[in-house]
Amino acid sequence: MTVIVLLLLFLITGGADGSRIVGGRESAPHSRPYMASLQSRGSHFCGGALVRADFVVTAAHCPTPDRVVLGAHSLRDNEQTKQVFRVVRAFRHPDYNMLLNDIQLLKLDRSAQLTPAVQTIPIRPGTPITGRQCLTAGWGYIDNNRKSPDKLQEIDVFIINQGTCQTRWPFLAQSMICAMPTGAFRGACNGDSGGPMVCDGGVAGVVSFGGSVCGDPNTPNVYTRVSSFRDWITSVLNRN
Known part of the structure; x- marks a missing residue:
């Protein structure tokens, strides 16, 4: 109950926001072939x-999309690498509650054709150590004026000690x-929610929230620390 009250206070006062990327760089085209764009009405x-x-x-916390696009670099361009899917079932974690257990799996209507622009990525076992450099990518806002990019953006981030993070959250x-990345006004922003934080070649985190x-x-x-949900992920995949 105490955790839920604290969550409500942070949300009501604007202390938590969906996450996005500002101050990053454009990814090399199709260099992050595991990335998916969740879309509604295009x-x-x-x-x-x-x-x-x-x-x-x-x-x-991401709603079920109308479609999932794989193989994209530009959201607007008619790239031949793109593959478009419907979601036949969304498996939201059964204990999801506001910001807690903020993870879900989306079952696509068919298997993707794996190409240089569309590839799977493994779940990283264990937790990256404090100070480990990782990478976050997405098509979220690139500034606080809600400017959206056309092309995939990315930024290097570094794992923060849990105790240090708890002073803010x-x-x-x-x-x-x-x-966090190094430097001011750089990091994830609206539209990056749900995207992966990749460490050592595997998904270690899912973008959940920020300031x-x-x-x-x-x-x-x-x-969301993906390794905490490895058994649940394995169970869903094995049953479907």
């Missing part, structure tokens, strides 16, 4: 990662992990 709203040819992992759970100002140097971004 507009991107969340990211995800292809963990099996027919399954995408994303955040539970007192309700931080063990199933969450924090990371009300994108890239606030005093507010770490918080990710």
